[in-house]
Amino acid sequence: MATDTSAPPTRRTADDDLAAGLDALETPIAAPRSSVWRAAWRAVWPVLAALGALLVVWQVAYLLELKPPYALPSPADTWHTLLGTIQDGSAWRAVTLSVQRAAVGFSMSVVVGVAIGVALAASPLLRRAFGPIITGLQSLPSVAWVPAAIIWFQLTDATMYAVILLGAVPSIVNGLLAGTDQVPPLYLRVGRVLGATGWTRIRFVLLPAALPGFLGGLKQGWAFAWRSLMAAELIVQTGLGTGLGQILDLGRVTSDMSLVIASIGLIFLVGIVIELVVFAPLERHVLHSRGLTGQASAR
């Protein structure tokens, strides 16, 4: 055996190698990986089939002229309008502006929501006092805040962010509380034995232990942030650039139903893409690294 000077001074005996051999016996064997593409296809085809069915229903309704064509355009017309907005770049500008606003607003909501959530998780009295109010706020449509936000902040970005915060923070706070409630008591006892108190207890035990439950709250928080932003953009028309909500309202003002449907499609698509690109991988990473997923899917 080569001399290993960095090795700590523990005595090595023949038993060690034997023990290591037994370790190898008891190490779990990695489960075989199934094909990534097959798994993806299994997830995707029912969605595609459902979308196809909806398109067929829409086309049939158009052919039957359930509504006049200006009120119910054909899927093809709508597709052309959508392509037009994509080609002249307005769709891309609107999507990036809205996503940027939502991302900034959501990030602020996470900071504020975690701060409030930690305070409520740490203090039963605070939680009894503010918990019901925050749960109540969660069921209040954030569009209700738009008039107030306009009065406070006029037509500035602050209005958007205020509405996003009021929409997203309650979900994030409640998600964090749900996460901390589910932390196994044993983890907290271990933390006490290790001497984690006060802030170190929150930082090294409570928050990481609550993360899997908290992810649901984050996802819901994002959904609320996105919805709140759309509500605010729909109502606030002037002076703040053209986001997706503003394009949607432009469709209403110009009675351009295909533009309305195209913008709804874009809003919907952004929601799905963010879920797929940000939250699904995050969730998979967190659960996978803790061995909480049953499948041996790719990382």
Added chain:
Amino acid sequence: MTTTVTAVDGQGSTAPAAVAARLTGVTHHFGEASRPPVLDRIDLTVAPGEFVCLLGASGCGKSTLLSLVAGLDQPVSGTVEVPGGRPALMFQEPALYPWLTAAGNVELALRLRGVARAERREEAQRLLTLVRLEGSGPKRVHELSGGMRQRVALARALAQEGDLLLMDEPFAALDAITRDVLHEELTRIWTETGRAVIFVTHNVREAVRLGQRVVLLSSRPGRVAREWSVDIPQPRRIDDPDVSRLSAEITEDLRQEIARHGH
């Protein structure tokens, strides 16, 4: 029965280092008081540097006793004194944090103890090597087998400071050879650091192999039923004739104790 307020610290009259732990009239029960208590007026003193093994039938209150000594729960009555500060505790379940790697779990204990970042890595690696897991530091908890988890938990308990080390069936999930190796290491660490140890086990031979004193706890109510002092010099081996003889004697008593209380 009078209920006394629990004092965790030594009370003026006793010199701080005179005992590692002292339990006086400790009674504990969960829920209603009408049922026989889990622990009934336990008196137990552990001297500094002493190695005490705790034996007893399943459910007799061994884990409960350790959590009282660790200060995780307060006894219903009686006092628990641990003058040397917060003891290190190795739980019966490995109870590692799944969001950390094996090394990360050990490093967290060091970090909460205030060990500087530069030393943490090295010290964690040293402790993992001690429990024969030098290659498993970067592994996640769910990638470890039950016995490996127990050894990481042992490394984490050793990473805590404190004059008292509480261990709850630490080697239950290990094969005989690894257990032998760790018995040797534990004896060595105990001799070198001079920590007191309270070691819970079901295995009489293990108790005799390791302990200076073996305490038998009866069940329902949990009382100190008998004590033996083990005067066999260390290093011992688990198959020494002296160890076998005393083990047989204790096993006989244990069998009677278990028979008396149903199962």
